[in-house]
Amino acid sequence: MTRFNNPLQEIKHRMYALRNGAVADAMRRMGAPYRIIFGVNIPQLVAIAGDTPQSAQLAEELWHNDSTRESLLLAPMVYPPEQFDISTAREWISTIPTTEVADILCLKLLKKMTWACNLAEELILSDCDMSRYTALRLMFNLLPGRLAETRAYAETESRRGCPLTAGIARNLIEEIDFLEEECP
DSSP states (O other): OOOOSSHHHHHHHHHHHTOOHHHHHHHHHTTOOOSBOOOOOHHHHHHHHHHSOOOHHHHHHHHHOTTBHHHHHHHHHHSOGGGOOHHHHHHHHTTOOSHHHHHHHHHHTGGGSTTHHHHHHHHTTOSOHHHHHHHHHHHHHHTTTTHHHHHHHHHHHHHHTOHHHHHHHHHHHHHHHHHHHHOO
């Protein structure tokens, strides 16, 4: 593999080598909001992240490269959790363009934070649909903790009838039902 002096250049080179035009074209046809889509799948991005030293600076560069789908997905994977703070989380969440990015941010980084539950409860009260979606996704990742509170938030969100959050609210309620049946 070619080695670059700049880690971002090396990552871009790897993403280019792994590009999948059929996936990228399908995403564009479905309305993905990115100027650049390599079509790299999540396991491939996880492999790239595994080969990349964690760095807050690199993660920030990737996150601010918001014209590229894979950069936004990779950023939470390379951010050192011990350096990620709640103000950065709020900033990132305010710029999430898609549910896919919210899902990866919650799964790969936010759920590791000691303040994750507090952040989710803050976000669920937002007027922004994507913030509430992120709150529900994060709550999903924090299960089985706080089942009663999480159910109440999901039920309230479900009653809103928001197209962006309706599915995840319903799925969260179903998962809580399952967990309560398994562990009465």
